[in-house]
Amino acid sequence: MADQPLLTADDVHLSFGETRALQGASLHVYGGEVLALMGPSGSGKSTLLHCLAGILTPESGSIRYGDRDMATMSDSDRSTLRRGEFGFVFQFGQLVPELTCQENVALPLRLAGAGRREAHRQAASWLDRLEVPDVAAKRPGQVSGGQGQRVAVARALVTRPKVIFADEPTGALDSLNGELVMKLFIAAAKETGAAVVLVTHEPRVAAYSDREAVVRDGRVREQEPAR
Numbered sequence: 309m310a311d312q313p314l315l316t317a318d319d320v321h322l323s324f325g326e327t328r329a330l331q332g333a334s335l336h337v338y339g340g341e342v343l344a345l346m347g348p349s350g351s352g353k354s355t356l357l358h359c360l361a362g363i364l365t366p367e368s369g370s371i372r373y374g375d376r377d378m379a380t381m382s383d384s385d386r387s388t389l390r391r392g393e394f395g396f397v398f399q400f401g402q403l404v405p406e407l408t409c410q411e412n413v414a415l416p417l418r419l420a421g422a423g424r425r426e427a428h429r430q431a432a433s434w435l436d437r438l439e440v441p442d443v444a445a446k447r448p449g450q451v452s453g454g455q456g457q458r459v460a461v462a463r464a465l466v467t468r469p470k471v472i473f474a475d476e477p478t479g480a481l482d483s484l485n486g487e488l489v490m491k492l493f494i495a496a497a498k499e500t501g502a503a504v505v506l507v508t509h510e511p512r513v514a515a516y517s518d519r520e521a522v523v524r525d526g527r528v529r530e531q532e533p534a535r
């Protein structure tokens with residue numbers, strides 16, 4: 309694991325109207341680790357994940373990626389960062405319904421400039437690793453929730469991102485496939501030095517992580533990294 313954090317949240321505050329979702333949340337995420345964000349429903353886990361990913365901007369406090377302050381980046385720099393260096397597995401609406409599952413997985417590579425043939429070859433290989441090669445030609449509406457979730461995981465990993473953000477990535481999966489997805493996240497962290505930040509309610513899933521951080525009332529209590 310790297311010495312310097314890859315991502316740092318420092319005293320982050322964010323409200324939705326009267327709801328104070330984050331009230332001084334601080335967190336460090338290191339390259340090469342799988343970090344599980346746990347905590348009660350409504351405690352601010354997803355909001356924190358969205359702030360770390362540069363999707364939401366805190367009202368106060370800072371989010372740094374390496375030595376860059378996300379708040380001072382332009383919208384277009386933030387989207388370039390998200391597209392080029394981050395991978396996402398979110399609960400809802402992540403696959404493009406008009407594209408086949410293989411085209412969905414190939415899409416981030418195509419957006420990054422890869423040729424069609426190469427993008428499709430890599431997409432097929434990731435669908436194999438996620439053990440859903442048979443859904444390649446189907447559209448997301450024609451596959452089960454669990455298959456769709458594995459396609460979304462393949463799409464997040466295909467570009468070998470530096471940070472993978474996952475919100476309940478195993479929620480629609482049975483325990484065997486949940487385990488498969490967690491092992492692929494761990495492999496991504498260990499092979500490429502990626503950081504994996506995942507929100508989960510399941511202690512069984514968190515048990516695969518290197519470290520846990522508990523979010524409660526918009527604040528974080530994080531385990532010390534093992535050194």
Ligand SMILES: Nc1ncnc2c1ncn2[C@@H]1O[C@H](COP(=O)(O)OP(=O)(O)OP(=O)(O)O)[C@@H](O)[C@H]1O
Pocket residue numbers: 324325327328329347348349350351352353354355356
């Ligand atoms: N877009 C929004 N508009 C209004 N309130 C929101 C919005 N997003 C989150 N909230 C509120 O902010 C608080 C924190 O929500 P958040 O989704 O971060 O919690 P969570 O810990 O991820 O919850 P869960 O485990 O149930 O997914 C909650 O009270 C929630 O209702």
